[in-house]
Amino acid sequence: xxxxxxxxxxxxxxxxxxxxxxxxxxxxxxxxxxxxxxxxxxxxxxxxxxxxxxxxxxxxxxxxxxxxxxxxxxxxxxxxxxxxxxxxxxxxxxxxxxxxxxxxxxxxxxxxxxxxxxxxxxxxxxxxxxxxxxxxxxxxxxxxxxxxxxxxxxxxxxxxxxxxxxxxxxxxxxxxxxxxxxxxxxxxxxxxxxxxxxxxxxxxxxxxxxxxxxxxxxxxxxxxxxxxxxxxxxxxxxxxxxxxxxxxxxxxxxxxxxxxxxxxxxxxxxxxxxxxxxxxxxxxxxxxxxxxxxxxxxxxxxxxxxxxxxxxxxxxxxxxxxxxxxxxxxxxxxxxxxxxxxxxxxxxxxxxxxxxxxxxxx
Numbered sequence: 001x002x003x004x005x006x007x008x009x010x011x012x013x014x015x016x017x018x019x020x021x022x023x024x025x026x027x028x029x030x031x032x033x034x035x036x037x038x039x040x041x042x043x044x045x046x047x048x049x050x051x052x053x054x055x056x057x058x059x060x061x062x063x064x065x066x067x068x069x070x071x072x073x074x075x076x077x078x079x080x081x082x083x084x085x086x087x088x089x090x091x092x093x094x095x096x097x098x099x100x101x102x103x104x105x106x107x108x109x110x111x112x113x114x115x116x117x118x119x120x121x122x123x124x125x126x127x128x129x130x131x132x133x134x135x136x137x138x139x140x141x142x143x144x145x146x147x148x149x150x151x152x153x154x155x156x157x158x159x160x161x162x163x164x165x166x167x168x169x170x171x172x173x174x175x176x177x178x179x180x181x182x183x184x185x186x187x188x189x190x191x192x193x194x195x196x197x198x199x200x201x202x203x204x205x206x207x208x209x210x211x212x213x214x215x216x217x218x219x220x221x222x223x224x225x226x227x228x229x230x231x232x233x234x235x236x237x238x239x240x241x242x243x244x245x246x247x248x249x250x251x252x253x254x255x256x257x258x259x260x261x262x263x264x265x266x267x268x269x270x271x272x273x274x275x276x277x278x279x280x281x282x283x284x285x286x287x288x289x290x291x292x293x294x295x296x297x298x299x300x301x302x303x304x305x306x307x308x309x310x311x312x313x314x315x316x317x318x319x320x321x322x323x324x325x326x327x328x329x330x331x332x333x334x335x336x337x338x339x340x341x342x343x344x345x346x347x348x349x350x351x352x353x354x355x356x357x358x359x360x361x362x
Contacts, residue, residue, distance in 0.1 A: 002030070002046065003027055004031075004032065005020070007033065020112060024112065030045065034058060039068070042075075049077070049116075050065075050077055055081065066216070073209035073210055074122040076115050081098075081099075081101065083100075094214075131143075131229075132211050132228040133146075133230075135231050136164070137232075137274075138256030138260050140157060140262075144207060149203060155180070159176070159180060162264075163221060163223035171221055180193070210227060211228050212224065212228055234249075235253050235254060235281070238250055238281055244284045244288035247284065250282055275311075283314055283318050298318075298322040299319065299322040303335075310347065313354050313355050320336060320355075336351075339351060
């Protein structure tokens with residue numbers, strides 16, 4: 001096991017190095033007295049774990065931990081400090097342990113045991129690549145090797161969803177608490193956030209951190225998605241496809257509204273954005289299909305979609321156009337009346353003037 005020890009106090013550094021050598025004679029130990037030296041070593045070696053002093057010259061141990069995790073996301077961290085008021089920050093960086101100075105040999109041994117166990121888990125994640133898939137249209141489902149992940153508590157789902165729609169941006173703890181626990185002041189909401197982050201990290205622990213992980217930096221959290229099949233990414237890629245004949249998988253991707261069944265206020269803007277992308281892409285594909293004479297296929301697909309919930313006006317017009325090209329005038333009149341009824345039932349409003357004008361030109 002290759003371990004880095006970062007400690008600016010010479011005596012403490014020597015003591016920890018000596019104790020670790022006794023605990024595990026096979027351990028390969030490297031030492032650094034400042035952040036710059038630690039970062040240099042981390043770029044040169046694949047460390048599995050680091051014992052990290054919190055109070056360092058030039059850069060705090062907390063900030064150094066963030067930098068080290070950027071170099072090696074699977075590095076396991078144990079913090080060392082003479083003060084006991086850093087536990088919360090250590091917790092937010094997903095440290096596996098937190099040692100107080102002077103370090104007792106039995107506590108160091110326990111922390112090292114945790115580190116080796118975690119290192120073995122991480123090795124398995126590195127070499128046993130697991131297929132990860134995230135589905136968000138028609139509901140939220142996350143798969144690991146085609147086995148659906150159990151989310152546990154509802155707040156786990158809510159926090160994951162909130163970070164997901166930020167598209168990798170870091171969001172402050174204050175903003176997250178305000179959105180997810182609006183009835184609580186920040187001081188009361190923060191412990192709830194920290195516990196939920198911990199639970200969510202455990203939920204995601206079956207994945208390599210390079211696949212998907214929650215990151216923390218300077219009071220901000222982000223959800224990072226890398227090597228994962230994600231239906232939103234597929235939809236956005238289709239929207240940018242210049243050849244409309246290549247859009248035939250659009251119906252397999254969009255199986256319903258983004259995070260269907262969830263009614264969080266902060267979700268609506270992203271849900272609407274993705275609905276518009278989907279409808280614009282479907283209209284492009286449907287118009288191309290109609291140039292190929294596939295009027296009835298377009299009519300069938302759009303009719304099935306409209307029955308699930310009224311779309312935007314342009315997609316309704318596209319549907320009516322397909323009906324007009326594939327059937328009689330009476331069938332077009334019926335299709336139009338059915339949409340009028342649906343508007344009254346679901347929205348308690350008349351069909352839009354824009355759709356009405358387009359209908360009369362068909």
